[in-house]
Amino acid sequence: MAKRKTSDSMELVLEESDAGNWVYKGEGAANIVLGGYNGSNPHFVGKVIRIQKAPRSKTQSATTSVLSVHENLLWRDIEGISASSTKEIVGQLYVKNVIIPLLGSEHVDTGMHILVSRQFLEAVENNIFCQRPAWRVDASKVNPLCDSALLISDHSIFPDGIVNVSPYISVEIKPKCGFLPNSRFIAEANAVKRTISRFQMHQVLKLHQGEISCVSDYDPLDLFSGSIGKINKAIKELFTTPQNNFRIFLNGSLISEGMAGTIDSTRSVAGGEFEDTLEGIIRADRGFRLNSFLQLVAETILISGVLDQLLDAQQLDLIDIEGAIHAYYNVISQHCKVCGEWGDSKVSKRCSPLHSLSLEDSLKIVRDYMIAATAKDCSLMLSFRPKMDEDQMSLHNTVYLESINQRFDYKAYFIDLDMKPLKKMVHYYELDQKIVSCYTQKEKMKYEPPNLMNRNEYEIIDSHFNVAGNSRDESMLSDGP
Ligand SMILES: Nc1ncnc2c1ncn2[C@@H]1O[C@H](COP(=O)(O)OP(=O)(O)O)[C@@H](O)[C@H]1O
Ligand SMILES: [Mg+2]
Incomplete structure (x- = not known):
């Protein structure tokens, strides 16, 4: 060196x-x-x-x-x-x-x-x-x-922690988008976006494309809700179906696999084994430690308030991609492809005033959208170390878990805060349309018996969503909001 x-x-x-x-x-x-x-x-x-x-x-x-x-x-x-x-x-x-x-x-x-x-x-x-x-x-x-x-x-470790004396545990959470959009530029056909979270709808597309084997019941709206019951539920769902949204590190080493193994691996750490892992960290009897640990994560999210700031940053996305995409075409001084596609429709009429915005205003819309995109795609690392000596002064924040009468030092850091490439705006728009359209088609199928459905509709869905194609590569390179 x-x-x-x-x-x-x-x-x-x-x-x-x-x-x-x-x-x-x-x-x-x-x-x-x-x-x-x-x-x-x-x-x-x-x-x-x-x-x-x-x-x-x-x-x-x-x-x-x-x-x-x-x-x-x-x-x-x-x-x-x-x-x-x-x-x-x-x-x-x-x-x-x-x-x-x-x-x-x-x-x-x-x-x-x-x-x-x-x-x-x-x-x-x-x-x-x-x-x-x-x-x-x-x-x-x-x-x-x-x-x-x-x-x-390394945010999965406590820098001054001596492993043998005080073990520590960290979780990495990729929360994704924690609010529902409410933009007047959302097309009527996409109105479902106002009521179902983006994460939940994206699960349906991922399942359809074979990227996951089962949908997760995790809902970012719960995690960001500010209500302890819902945060608890969100953390439990993340633990049960981690996909690439939840990882656990023990003394700085990864102990849960998440999506790491294979395409289809949605493995969580085995509950029983994990009870043993938690010995020395969570002061509770075997069988009760996992629950307390998940509660600890939820409690920390609530009392630290870290997700409040993240939500504010995500909400810089004010007019949704269905509005921001028009400002993007203003910024790059190109004819708007979206207006081109919608032709003379209602959507195009509603969005056309966006093309009269000044360059400054267009830049602001796109800039805010890109910042929000970073905030929707970053991760939060939370690390916990049991406080051995209750009276000892701490350099860290502390959290008290009442159910087991135990206090922990904790650290909270955001990671993966990269600037997103501007040209991804087109991808964000296309992915958004794909997600909503797959979700609405699947919902429709739930309520219409297949034999009454036009056979072509299935074919359209499959060709549109490229079931047989290498959809994984595309989604991997574009872990978009
Ligand atoms: N500062 C850090 N401390 C501990 N682990 C980290 C840190 N930064 C990244 N990692 C680990 O490496 C993984 C990949 O890093 P990340 O920044 O998310 O890469 P990418 O930009 O490709 O998504 C993270 O999911 C996390 O597990
Ligand atoms: Mg990452």
């Missing part, structure tokens, strides 16, 4: 020989995360590194500009953004200037930009190959052409 002098600071550089000090921690659609550093550099202890991935199907170039012309326009108020030379720097500026003012610095960590050599990335790629889920390996790899990465605190 070396330190390299750059124009304004001394930067840490990871070389080939450093690769063995890191282990695979997890990954999403866009990044691979390494943790568990066991080397001697104090800068890396208790940290994770987040490295960009590249799709296997395309050869990615490191030299393409970080932001497009229109993205530069959209985010021009962020100081230094247009001069940013890497995605990591753009990401940090975005978190610092846009996200922290909304979510608060107490729950967000901007991280630090570090340099990585190509040999380091290649060594990492080889080392982690076997731990990565096969379907992720098929789709993407570490981007070997990217020379920087992000160093962030």
Whole structure:
């Protein structure tokens, strides 16, 4: 490992020989995360590194500009953004200037930009190959052409925790969108969006496309409800059907699989085993610990109020994608494809005033929509450590679980707060239409006996939703709101 002098600071550089000090921690659609550093550099202890991935199907170039012309326009108020030379720097500026003012610095960590050599990335790629889920390996790899990465605190650990003395447990929750849209630009045919949560409707499409084997009863509206009974229900559902919305870490190591294993794996940790895992953390008899633990998570969500700020950020999406898509076409100065498709209809008439908005107003709508998209797609890490000495002063917040008369230190951090690419607006619009249309068709089928239904309707659904196609790849790369 070396330190390299750059124009304004001394930067840490990871070389080939450093690769063995890191282990695979997890990954999403866009990044691979390494943790568990066991080397001697104090800068890396208790940290994770987040490295960009590249799709296997395309050869990615490191030299393409970080932001497009229109993205530069959209985010021009962020100081230094247009001069940013890497995605990591753009990401940090975005978190610092846009996200922290909304979510608060107490729950967000901007991280630090570090340099990585190509040999380091290649060594990492080889080392982690076997731990990565096969379907992720098929789709993407570490981007070997990217020379920087992000160093962030490992939010699944307590930095000052001595494992043997005080074990700790963390959960990662991907809450998704916690409110129902109420925009006048929503077409009548899509009115169901006003009453059923986006997550619930998306489950139906995912089931139809074979991405999941059963729908989850988790509803983000419960999690964000501010009512302890509903939050409890939401956490129980997440535990039962984690998909990629819930993970558990014990002393910093992942112990639940979620979607990690196979396409269809919606495995949760086995209840009985988990009762044993919780021994030493939850002071309750075997058989009662799981319930108390889930209650602890729910209670912390309620008393910390962290989701209140997240909900405010999500609600920057004021006019729904059905309105914002029109502003997007204004921003990129292109003829609106949506108005084109709807022709002379009511929808097109209702939305046409959006095309008379000034560029400034259009930029604001799109910017707010993109910020909300980040807030709908991020995760929350909550970590708990039992307080051994009740009188001991704590550097952390504490939560008291009355049912078992036990107090815990806790930490709450948001992760995965990336800026979304502007061109994803088109994908967001198309996915939204697909989700609603699949949901309404399926609902219709529930109430109309199949033999009375026009045979073609089934064929239309299947061709429209690409049942046999590789829908997984598409959804994986676009874990949209
Ligand atoms: N700061 C962190 N501390 C602990 N675990 C992390 C941290 N950042 C990411 N992870 C783990 O790595 C996974 C992938 O990271 P994420 O930022 O969500 O990638 P992506 O942008 O591809 O979705 C997360 O789901 C989480 O389990
Ligand atoms: Mg993620």
